[in-house]
Amino acid sequence: MVLLESLLVQEAELSSQMQELKDTLSGVHVQIAELQDVNRNAPTYNLPNETLSAIFEAGLSETQHFSARFRRLFRIERKAPPASFEILVSAVSRRWRNVALQTPQLWTELDINVAKSMHHLYDLYLYRSKMCLLDITLTQCNILKKSDVDTDINFKQHLERLIPHVARWKKFVIKHAYIHSPSTALSALTHLYAPALETLEVDFGSSQRPFMEVFSAGAPRLSYLTLIGVYFRPPAESIKSLKLWRHGEKQFSHAEFKQFLQPMSSLTHLSIDSSVLPGTTHSPIELPSVTSLNIVLGIVSVDSFSDGTLRFLDLPAVETLTVQGSTYNLLSVFNQYHRAYPVVRSLAIIYSYYREQDTPAATTLNFITLFPNIQDVVFQGADPSPLLHTLYNRRSTDERLWPHLSAMTITPAERVKVSVKKQIWADVVKFVGNRVQLGIPISSIKLSSEIVERGSQRQQQKLREQVTLVEC
Structure with missing residues (x-):
């Protein structure tokens, strides 16, 4: 070794x-x-x-x-x-x-591998950039070495070289860092004033995840914050976009989570791992300014979501919802908490591979009623069949579901079987025809060419007469 x-x-x-x-x-x-x-x-x-x-x-x-x-x-x-x-x-x-x-x-972009010793090129970039704002990335490319005292020392040395220029930091990123003692290696960030800093991204896999104060002297322009595997507390008043994911077992307590989020009065976009919070019983945390939510459900069993982030987030103003996870988990989780989202207009379900699971019709129906004002839906790799089946099986005497729906996009995951593509095409044809019969036709359908080619020329022509069909 x-x-x-x-x-x-x-x-x-x-x-x-x-x-x-x-x-x-x-x-x-x-x-x-x-x-x-x-x-x-x-x-x-x-x-x-x-x-x-x-x-x-x-x-x-x-x-x-x-x-x-x-x-x-x-x-x-x-x-x-x-x-x-x-x-x-x-x-x-x-x-x-x-x-x-x-x-x-x-000369404003400094991409620094902290596993290497410093050399004069960094000084040249700092000198040649004059008074321009800087985009700084500290990356630990040598992940084999993991965390040790040398890595911590390297981080401190690089920060000492960069801190005299903190007034010019516009973007500050730490990627793939394995730091033995974050609170020591990054302590120089604690009391800094960063007047031009707009973006802060920190991603590390240390076993220690302290709740650290950073830039406590002020960062009035800080708008974009990404924290992966670490919980920093920068000035929060101007943050508009927050991405919060966890590594390993470390989670926020409810009190820490509330203390962390509530000062973000300008927050409009939230991207979050659904397992950031443990399963406990507390009052909801209201975020009235958030209009866009991206939540990661992952690929594990729905049982792991019996408690967590969705339970405690009250998001009354969300208009755009993006869910990364299977359709099955999506339906199960949102039904479990049964919180309505009447303002949501756009729904996107993103998944890396096709996963078809039986879902009770009542579960799908209940999910649809939680989002009564949906206008467009996107299935990117996710299974659209549960929602399509529920939508095209409606009769004229039934309550109308998603009456404002005007656009739908479906692109299959990679290496999906031909039989699946054929089934998606058949479901889309039934769905579009049913909407026409109910008097609430959909305006446009965007399908991948892999799905469209599963239909005959006659079927394609009929569908184009009923809806604007776009191939992607």
């Missing part, structure tokens, strides 16, 4: 040296290009510096967006990422380098 840790330290040091050599090599490339006069005939040669600077800024933004999207689509995590955009444009020619160095917006 000692040998492994020694090799990992050597790897980190060599990676740091390689990055410094790449920066030096960029300067050499610039000098060679100037001596060989290879750029004089380039179309950009006569562009004004201001235009070139604007192009660099636009290019940086597009590159960051594409790289993030590319990694999400293909789940790519590079151990040795290619040279960053700002380094590349700085290596084209002496003029480009001068323009890049005089464009501080190019």
Whole structure:
């Protein structure tokens, strides 16, 4: 084990040296290009510096967006990422380098691997960004090492380098951190004043999860807060969006949860793990400002939800509800608490794979009545059959369900059987036809092409006559 840790330290040091050599090599490339006069005939040669600077800024933004999207689509995590955009444009020619160095917006993103020793590039970014606001990410890429004293020391050292610039922090992120003693390693955050901080994201898997005060001197612009496996208490008055997930067994007590949430008077979007709270009997916590709720039910048995977050949240103003979990768990959980959501207009059910389970018709019917004013529904990977069956089995003498429903979207999970897609198509055809007969036709149906192709040309044509059919 000692040998492994020694090799990992050597790897980190060599990676740091390689990055410094790449920066030096960029300067050499610039000098060679100037001596060989290879750029004089380039179309950009006569562009004004201001235009070139604007192009660099636009290019940086597009590159960051594409790289993030590319990694999400293909789940790519590079151990040795290619040279960053700002380094590349700085290596084209002496003029480009001068323009890049005089464009501080190019140098505002610091992505720091805390498993590595610090090197001069961070100081260069801090210097070249001048007075621009900073987006800072501290990542512990070397997860094999987990938490130890060295990691805590590294965190403290990086924070000491960054804290003199706290007035410029716009976004501060800690990802995949395995900290031995969070309250010690991150104690420097406790009394800071961060006047420009808008986004705070903290994700770590330490066995210790203290309830820490951070930025107690003030963070007046803090609007977006994400806490995964840790419970920080920053200034809460301006927070509009909160994502709160837990790792392991640690949960809020009801008193801690109430103390944490109630100061968030501006909170409009809440994304929460349903198991954040333990099963106890207490009065509901009202959050009257929340209009959008994203709740994660997970994939475990519904029995685990007999008590928890949904029991204690009173959300009278929620208009948009997103549930991550199976349709079966969704119906069971919301029926168990039987709290009505009369203001909800949009419902989305997101699940990673298809899971069909028998659900009593009475359970589905009761669920639908909890959301009387639904206007659009999305099934993303989740099983739509219980809701579709209940909706298309209505008669003209029955109470009308979801009379305001105007749009529905259904996309199946990956690797769903052909028989399932055929059944979804048949259910959709019945549902649309029934709504026409009841005099409350739906306006549009959005289906994946995998589902649409299960219907014959005649069926597709008839459906298009009854509703606007969009393939996705």
